[in-house]
Amino acid sequence: MPEHTVNRHLRGWSAVVVILLFSLLPGVVLAAGPIYLDGQFSDWSGQPYITDPAGDGASNSDLRAFYWATNPGQEIVYFMFQRTASLNATYFAVLIDTNNDGDFSDSDDRLVIVRYTPRWFTGYVQIWVFDGDSNNISTNQGNWGDSMWGFGRRAEIGVSFADLGIDAHQTINMAAVAFPSFNSSYFDWAPDSGTITWAPIPTLGWVWLTGVIVVVVAIAWYTKGRFKWQPTSPS
Numbered sequence: 001m002p003e004h005t006v007n008r009h010l011r012g013w014s015a016v017v018v019i020l021l022f023s024l025l026p027g028v029v030l031a032a033g034p035i036y037l038d039g040q041f042s043d044w045s046g047q048p049y050i051t052d053p054a055g056d057g058a059s060n061s062d063l064r065a066f067y068w069a070t071n072p073g074q075e076i077v078y079f080m081f082q083r084t085a086s087l088n089a090t091y092f093a094v095l096i097d098t099n100n101d102g103d104f105s106d107s108d109d110r111l112v113i114v115r116y117t118p119r120w121f122t123g124y125v126q127i128w129v130f131d132g133d134s135n136n137i138s139t140n141q142g143n144w145g146d147s148m149w150g151f152g153r154r155a156e157i158g159v160s161f162a163d164l165g166i167d168a169h170q171t172i173n174m175a176a177v178a179f180p181s182f183n184s185s186y187f188d189w190a191p192d193s194g195t196i197t198w199a200p201i202p203t204l205g206w207v208w209l210t211g212v213i214v215v216v217v218a219i220a221w222y223t224k225g226r227f228k229w230q231p232t233s234p235s
């Protein structure tokens, strides 16, 4: 086989390997989970999030970061709210424009309200899911927050796709907020303006990742093997 043909083949396979490696990178990030609702927060490392400045909310409701995630094979959206340390209770909420039309108050849209109360050794969290017509779809509660000893900063929650009225891969808009009470004038939003657009997908996780690694290794082996077989170019 002429050398230029060999080189073209190798370049072609190299491109495939590079494309696969790039497709592998998001898999590594997504494999950061799974998220457990347990009041521990190291499981959020590597998940997508936005930060918010310190000092632009009430002392007990100064939002500092908002995280979102899914777990492999689970139709549940997980959220995590982080505020400036405080021993007092606060409200968090996430507004979700589930039909992605820029309006957050359609019947299909959702409002998830979170009440977070740090206690000495646990952090008590209650959630209420409402639709855009203010109907309460579900409630839930658990010890899903930092304790007082943990400085009362973070709370994690999960809401099922069913309660959100969404399907996998459906694009949604969302924004998070912290506030001290319902008659407060202090609403600390993240992002401060605009929204987060996201399509929650219960990723295939390690099974998928292992499959991609096998393919990449197989192609690398095949490319290397082919190279050894090539005759020296006659030209």
Ligand SMILES: [Ca+2]
Pocket (backbone or CB within 6 Å): 035, 036, 037, 038, 039, 040, 041, 042, 043, 044, 156
């Ligand atoms: Ca956790």
Ligand SMILES: [Ca+2]
Pocket (backbone or CB within 6 Å): 052, 053, 054, 055, 056, 057, 062, 063, 064, 188
């Ligand atoms: Ca803030």
Ligand SMILES: [Ca+2]
Pocket (backbone or CB within 6 Å): 097, 098, 099, 100, 101, 102, 103, 104, 105, 106, 109
């Ligand atoms: Ca909407």
